[in-house]
Amino acid sequence: DAGITQSPRYKITETGRQVTLMCHQTWSHSYMFWYRQDLGHGLRLIYYSAAADITDKGEVPDGYVVSRSKTENFPLTLESATRSQTSVYFCATWTGGELGSPLHFGNGTRLTVT
C-alpha cells in the first residue's frame, strides 16, 4: 500500500514553461492539499480539495492551477513557471473525519525553475 505517491521527485524546468506535479493516493481520503515548503516560510497551503470537482484556494494560490476529476488524483499545474516557484511541493490527504486527525503527506517534489 503506497499511500501517497508524488511524481516526479525532482524536476528542473525553465521560466515560462508549464509543468504539472502529480499526486496520487490509494486511501480514498476525501480531502487533498498542496503545500509548498521554503526556507524561512515553512509549509504554506496552495490549494485544497474537499472532494472530486471541489477545489479552493489556500494562502498562496497565484500562478497555480489544480483539478480533481477523480478522488485519488490531485495534480498541481504551474501554468508559466517563475523562479519564485522554485520550492519543494508536498501533497497531503485527510480523511475528512474528526478535526485534528492527522494529515498524511507524500515525500514531495523538488522543483527548480531556471
Added chain:
Amino acid sequence: SQKIEQNSEALNIQEGKTATLTCNYTNYSPAYLQWYRQDPGRGPVFLLLIRENEKEKRKERLKVTFDTTLKQSLFHITASQPADSATYLCALDPNTGFQKLVFGTGTRLLVSP
C-alpha cells in the same frame, strides 16, 4: 498579523537528555495544535495532537503541553536518542473547519551520542 513561531536555530543536545521545543502563535485561537516530524527528503509525519481543553498529552517518550493563555505549545522528547534527530513542526487549524493547517517553520533537533 497572524503567525506561528518556532525557534529557527537548531537545537543540539546530548543523548539521554530531554529536548524541549517551543511553538508560539499570535492572533490565532486554535481548537487544537499538532506536532509533526520531518526527516530530510521526506514529508512531515504526524506525532501528536493536543486540544484546547487539554493541558498535556503524552505518547511514549513524547510530551506536549498547550497553554492557550500564553499562546504556546511545548514539545518534549525525554531520554533523547540520535534517531530523534529531525525537524519538528507545529501546526494549527485557524478554525476553518476544513483542517487547512498553518505550519510553523520548524525546529531542527540534533541529538549527539
